[in-house]
Amino acid sequence: LEKVKPRKARWSVRASEVSKKTFNPIRALVDSMKLEPNPNKPMIALSIGDPTVFGNLPTDDEVTIAMKNAIDSGKYNGYAPAVGYQTSRDVIAKFYSCSEAPLEAKDVILTSGCSQAIELCLAVLANPGHNILVPRPGFSLYKTLALSMGIEVKLYNLLPEKSWEIDLKHLESLIDDKTACIIVNNPSNPCGSVFSKAHLKKIIAVAARQCVPILADEIYGDMVFGERKYHAMAPLSTTVPIMSCGGLAKRWLVPGWRMGWILIHDRKDIFGKEIREGLVSLSQRILGPCTIVQGALEQIIHRTPQEFYQNTISFLKSNADLCYTALSTVPGLRPVRPDGAMYLMVGIDMKSFPEFQSDVHFTERLISEQSVFCLPATCFEYPNYFRIVVTVPEDLMLEACNRIREFCEQHYQGQEGSQDLECDK
Amino acid sequence: LEKVKPRKARWSVRASEVSKKTFNPIRALVDSMKLEPNPNKPMIALSIGDPTVFGNLPTDDEVTIAMKNAIDSGKYNGYAPAVGYQTSRDVIAKFYSCSEAPLEAKDVILTSGCSQAIELCLAVLANPGHNILVPRPGFSLYKTLALSMGIEVKLYNLLPEKSWEIDLKHLESLIDDKTACIIVNNPSNPCGSVFSKAHLKKIIAVAARQCVPILADEIYGDMVFGERKYHAMAPLSTTVPIMSCGGLAKRWLVPGWRMGWILIHDRKDIFGKEIREGLVSLSQRILGPCTIVQGALEQIIHRTPQEFYQNTISFLKSNADLCYTALSTVPGLRPVRPDGAMYLMVGIDMKSFPEFQSDVHFTERLISEQSVFCLPATCFEYPNYFRIVVTVPEDLMLEACNRIREFCEQHYQGQEGSQDLECDK
Numbered sequence: 001l002e003k004v005k006p007r008k009a010r011w012s013v014r015a016s017e018v019s020k021k022t023f024n025p026i027r028a029l030v031d032s033m034k035l036e037p038n039p040n041k042p043m044i045a046l047s048i049g050d051p052t053v054f055g056n057l058p059t060d061d062e063v064t065i066a067m068k069n070a071i072d073s074g075k076y077n078g079y080a081p082a083v084g085y086q087t088s089r090d091v092i093a094k095f096y097s098c099s100e101a102p103l104e105a106k107d108v109i110l111t112s113g114c115s116q117a118i119e120l121c122l123a124v125l126a127n128p129g130h131n132i133l134v135p136r137p138g139f140s141l142y143k144t145l146a147l148s149m150g151i152e153v154k155l156y157n158l159l160p161e162k163s164w165e166i167d168l169k170h171l172e173s174l175i176d177d178k179t180a181c182i183i184v185n186n187p188s189n190p191c192g193s194v195f196s197k198a199h200l201k202k203i204i205a206v207a208a209r210q211c212v213p214i215l216a217d218e219i220y221g222d223m224v225f226g227e228r229k230y231h232a233m234a235p236l237s238t239t240v241p242i243m244s245c246g247g248l249a250k251r252w253l254v255p256g257w258r259m260g261w262i263l264i265h266d267r268k269d270i271f272g273k274e275i276r277e278g279l280v281s282l283s284q285r286i287l288g289p290c291t292i293v294q295g296a297l298e299q300i301i302h303r304t305p306q307e308f309y310q311n312t313i314s315f316l317k318s319n320a321d322l323c324y325t326a327l328s329t330v331p332g333l334r335p336v337r338p339d340g341a342m343y344l345m346v347g348i349d350m351k352s353f354p355e356f357q358s359d360v361h362f363t364e365r366l367i368s369e370q371s372v373f374c375l376p377a378t379c380f381e382y383p384n385y386f387r388i389v390v391t392v393p394e395d396l397m398l399e400a401c402n403r404i405r406e407f408c409e410q411h412y413q414g415q416e417g418s419q420d421l422e423c424d425k
Numbered sequence: 426l427e428k429v430k431p432r433k434a435r436w437s438v439r440a441s442e443v444s445k446k447t448f449n450p451i452r453a454l455v456d457s458m459k460l461e462p463n464p465n466k467p468m469i470a471l472s473i474g475d476p477t478v479f480g481n482l483p484t485d486d487e488v489t490i491a492m493k494n495a496i497d498s499g500k501y502n503g504y505a506p507a508v509g510y511q512t513s514r515d516v517i518a519k520f521y522s523c524s525e526a527p528l529e530a531k532d533v534i535l536t537s538g539c540s541q542a543i544e545l546c547l548a549v550l551a552n553p554g555h556n557i558l559v560p561r562p563g564f565s566l567y568k569t570l571a572l573s574m575g576i577e578v579k580l581y582n583l584l585p586e587k588s589w590e591i592d593l594k595h596l597e598s599l600i601d602d603k604t605a606c607i608i609v610n611n612p613s614n615p616c617g618s619v620f621s622k623a624h625l626k627k628i629i630a631v632a633a634r635q636c637v638p639i640l641a642d643e644i645y646g647d648m649v650f651g652e653r654k655y656h657a658m659a660p661l662s663t664t665v666p667i668m669s670c671g672g673l674a675k676r677w678l679v680p681g682w683r684m685g686w687i688l689i690h691d692r693k694d695i696f697g698k699e700i701r702e703g704l705v706s707l708s709q710r711i712l713g714p715c716t717i718v719q720g721a722l723e724q725i726i727h728r729t730p731q732e733f734y735q736n737t738i739s740f741l742k743s744n745a746d747l748c749y750t751a752l753s754t755v756p757g758l759r760p761v762r763p764d765g766a767m768y769l770m771v772g773i774d775m776k777s778f779p780e781f782q783s784d785v786h787f788t789e790r791l792i793s794e795q796s797v798f799c800l801p802a803t804c805f806e807y808p809n810y811f812r813i814v815v816t817v818p819e820d821l822m823l824e825a826c827n828r829i830r831e832f833c834e835q836h837y838q839g840q841e842g843s844q845d846l847e848c849d850k
């Protein structure tokens with residue numbers, strides 16, 4: 001009847017290229033791993049970067065009270081501006097502002113978790129065909145996001161023997177005229193490392209010399225142990241424009257709430273209006289984070305007692321020390337002492353474990369024999385290591401370390417008496 | 426010292442193409458409008474699709490209690506799976522499941538608002554160079570998202586004289602071998618129209634004949650007036666695969682909470698594993714909505730009393746009737762009676778208002794003279810109309826209608842006695 005040219009004789013709906021390029025290496029690897037624990041030992045998962053899973057690290061009461069107050073006020077049910085309420089952005093601006101790197105509400109964009117903060121920064125800074133510099137080992141989301149946007153990823157090396165400092169020459173050698181930004185993650189997932197002021201200044205010097213902006217992933221900011229001091233990057237830079245990404249997830253122990261932010265530091269007006277407007281446009285696609293959490297921000301930031309932060313850090317430090325100490329004397333392992341965040345990387349002397357082909361194989365067998373689950377660092381582009389999350393209760397931490405020792409002792413085939421292990425990476 | 430080739434002699438950081446292509450027409454138009462109200466009359470904004478702004482439409486107490494319970498439980502602070510908690514997805518699946526279109530948790534993806542639901546659907550279905558079919562007039566986000574992804578937008582006509590039914594021949598004529606999906610928005614923003622079962626079946630027949638999936642934006646689902654019945658699309662289709670997007674924003678009056686969902690209806694397995702996996706991959710980029718709202722979903726869905734929904738609808742209907750009746754006798758205007766949602770479109774007989782060049786000009790002057798702010802329908806690709814939001818308190822609705830009448834009477838230059846207006850569009 002109608003002269004309509006049919007589109008297709010039959011159905012064929014294919015998933016887009018973007019969805020196929022959106023690849024989560026941790027998910028893919030973990031899904032492909034054999035995860036059959038030893039039925040005689042209860043599973044201890046040291047694999048998940050979620051401090052809330054064991055129930056031993058609740059957020060502070062002031063944080064939950066702030067949320068309930070925000071709900072009761074009835075003021076935070078409507079749409080907020082896409083970049084967040086002005087008052088909430090003001091709270092974050094004041095909290096992170098300092099004389100060397102002042103911030104105002106206009107410099108803050110609230111996002112759905114630090115993940116969306118990173119996504120927006122990459123989306124505004126890079127075109128397809130551009131590249132970004134990403135730490136190896138490093139958090140896998142950078143690559144997942146970049147590749148899904150058609151942005152190339154260049155991995156710069158971190159040096160385990162230098163407490164995971166950046167190999168600055170390597171970093172600088174990778175920069176070319178298509179480099180859109182350098183991602184610096186400090187304190188680090190998966191390393192638990194914390195950069196010194198001097199090292200941070202050297203990184204900034206590279207960026208300044210090469211005229212490349214920095215994306216500072218500072219989601220673990222201030223989560224540093226003992227005498228160590230945390231330095232945000234922005235106050236150390238006078239020229240290099242920096243986007244600092246952060247959020248409530250780690251320091252306030254509420255990762256599910258999806259509250260993140262971008263702090264725009266641009267004292268020489270290099271990002272300028274264009275980048276700021278680009279970020280605003282991009283934020284309008286799906287709008288910002290949940291308004292209840294936005295409404296609660298002021299009280300969360302102002303009323304969370306100092307001792308809450310301190311308690312979290314003491315607990316993490318004590319567990320990290322315990323784990324580091326226990327594993328330092330295990331044959332064939334070389335843990336790297338962490339200074340912050342919630343992780344610890346452990347090198348495997350693969351030559352001493354000829355049974356295992358890889359860190360993936362090693363960690364699989366650790367599950368099937370000892371029911372201890374650690375992520376193989378292949379997830380972080382760093383084979384022959386594995387990552388331990390130190391947020392578990394102390395008794396489980398100890399028990400896990402004992403089981404790892406037993407496992408290694410059973411499989412170790414290194415030279416007699418040689419405890420002075422060199423990692424083959 | 427170092428033989429490093431500098432990248433650039435000086436700084437040059439430009440915003441990406443994607444950020445420049447991400448264009449919000451409402452924002453752009455409103456920002457360029459003269460918005461100087463008459464100082465002698467308080468402003469009445471009938472422009473914002475946020476039912477919470479006037480405070481007369483609070484959410485139900487059960488909804489806020491559900492949130493506080495979720496907070497107090499302490500169970501919803503950690504990361505949820507990227508697609509949402511299984512239990513929360515199950516609640517939504519059961520709520521929307523029916524025998525003709527059964528749903529399980531695996532068919533539900535929780536998102537950061539209906540906006541992200543639409544974003545994920547488009548991102549998984551279309552590649553750059555593909556096209557999508559979008560209603561005119563229609564919600565501007567479809568185009569904003571599509572263009573930012575390099576997807577072409579083809580506008581199909583809605584017919585005001587047929588209560589905004591789709592011009593089906595026009596719709597079908599636009600389909601080609603690059604058409605990734607048809608977006609159907611029912612009930613409609615900006616029209617307030619509600620499609621009959623018969624009309625929905627005809628739309629589905631076009632999609633079936635042409636083998637094109639449907640993206641049903643059903644965020645205003647069930648928000649229909651009086652005798653009208655709302656029909657979701659999925660139960661009316663046996664073959665066409667449908668992604669239905671919805672959320673808490675409108676029916677539960679909490680748009681700021683950013684809780685949306687995708688319901689995947691695919692009884693003939695046409696989307697198949699590939700599209701489902703694509704959606705899961707895409708959801709891992711920034712993870713799902715706030716876990717507190719996810720945790721509250723079960724109680725929100727099960728405990729919100731029927732009368733809450735009914736009260737909202739009666740209020741909207743009564744305001745819509747009042748506004749429609751008041752404006753039907755205004756010279757030069759032709760309101761189209763709405764059957765649902767929260768909006769009303771009003772045609773302007775531009776020939777009768779020779780002073781004004783466009784709907785934009787008309788609405789600007791309505792602000793400067795009468796302090797009434799309506800969105801010009803140019804925002805929705807539909808010149809010579811304006812949109813009224815009917816969520817304002819009744820007295821303001823009445824006052825706004827009176828002022829609109831006064832404004833039109835002052836500027837009307839139509840033929841004497843001729844109230845039988847034809848709109849010039």
Ligand SMILES: Cc1ncc(COP(=O)(O)O)c(C=O)c1O
Binds near residue numbers: 246
């Ligand atoms: C280094 C790093 N950046 C960003 C994120 C993402 O944070 P969010 O959960 O706020 O999206 C994580 C989460 O583990 C992380 O480890």
Ligand SMILES: Cc1ncc(COP(=O)(O)O)c(C=O)c1O
Binds near residue numbers: 541642644684685
């Ligand atoms: C038709 C339509 N779809 C989707 C949305 C977006 O909903 P949300 O606020 O849940 O992202 C809106 C908001 O106004 C809308 O009118």
